[in-house]
Amino acid sequence: xxxxxxxxxxxxxxxxxxxxxxxxxxxxxxxxxxxxxxxxxxxxxxxxxxxxxxxxxxxxxxxxxxxxxxxxxxxxxxxxxxxxxxxxxxxxxxxxxxxxxxxxxxxxxxxxxxxxxxxxxxxxxxxxxxxxxxxxxxxxxxxxxxxxxxxxxxxxxxxxxxxxxxxxxxxxxxxxxxxxxxxxxxxxxxxxxxxxxxxxxxxxxxxxxxxxxxxxxxxxxxxxxxxxxxxxxxxxxxxxxxxxxxxxxxxxxxxxxxxxxxxxxxxxxxxxxxxxxxxxxxxxxxxxxxxxxxxxxxxxxxxxxxxxxxx
Numbered sequence: 001x002x003x004x005x006x007x008x009x010x011x012x013x014x015x016x017x018x019x020x021x022x023x024x025x026x027x028x029x030x031x032x033x034x035x036x037x038x039x040x041x042x043x044x045x046x047x048x049x050x051x052x053x054x055x056x057x058x059x060x061x062x063x064x065x066x067x068x069x070x071x072x073x074x075x076x077x078x079x080x081x082x083x084x085x086x087x088x089x090x091x092x093x094x095x096x097x098x099x100x101x102x103x104x105x106x107x108x109x110x111x112x113x114x115x116x117x118x119x120x121x122x123x124x125x126x127x128x129x130x131x132x133x134x135x136x137x138x139x140x141x142x143x144x145x146x147x148x149x150x151x152x153x154x155x156x157x158x159x160x161x162x163x164x165x166x167x168x169x170x171x172x173x174x175x176x177x178x179x180x181x182x183x184x185x186x187x188x189x190x191x192x193x194x195x196x197x198x199x200x201x202x203x204x205x206x207x208x209x210x211x212x213x214x215x216x217x218x219x220x221x222x223x224x225x226x227x228x229x230x231x232x233x234x235x236x237x238x239x240x241x242x243x244x245x246x247x248x249x250x251x252x253x254x255x256x257x258x259x260x261x262x263x264x265x266x267x268x269x270x271x272x273x274x275x276x277x278x279x280x281x282x283x284x285x286x287x288x289x290x291x292x293x294x295x296x297x298x299x300x301x302x303x304x305x306x307x308x309x310x311x
Contacts (some may be wrong), residue, residue, distance in 0.1 A: 143181075
């Protein structure tokens, strides 16, 4: 998430009332999660296990809970609770705004797009040309849809990320300031849920098709011409490359990559990154031919045991 205008390190520290290490005028351009940070971004870290990863990331401002040696060309924001203060910044730069109508006056809707009854279109939404949005679809603030997009009834675009910190008093939610981007010629089935990014974008690539009841987690990027069948659940921060097929009831863990033209058979648990151009099946996931061979061999065990007993 980039700020509307650049801020200084001193200004950001004042917003969250914390100390800092670096020049007062050090430039701060935005804030992002570690997997999408670029120069000028803030990233937060609150556990020593991840200090080095944050300090060596592309972020140039590290919101951290302990003063440490600051790498050259970077700055620190010292906070007793970086998670809390990251939320403060999200709320400051991307505050929730109440919608005053079913279709916001700030929404931009392209030529020949059809909006069916009972659709909600939030603030600053952009919808391209020749789209069809069926009844009871909710498109939250800041979502961007390309041309020739179809969304079937009951789907929700832009719900918050499922991201919490476990505190003694209960779970503390990380605020979501990102958005959903749907590229041209995408079809989304009924009752799908696509969560917005925490600070970046959740993206569905051009020409991809989602069946009914598909869930896409925050900050996930789905490539071009992918097919995703019903009841598939994709966790946050997953990269699905172009022309991937996920059949029904596939589930993935977070932060993995599924390579180009991979095919994942139904009810598979994708527990790790997989290379493209192959077919996969099972939990834990393996290439489908090997997994099916194993299952066939398992079926032979009773007869093998019986033969041993009869000898």
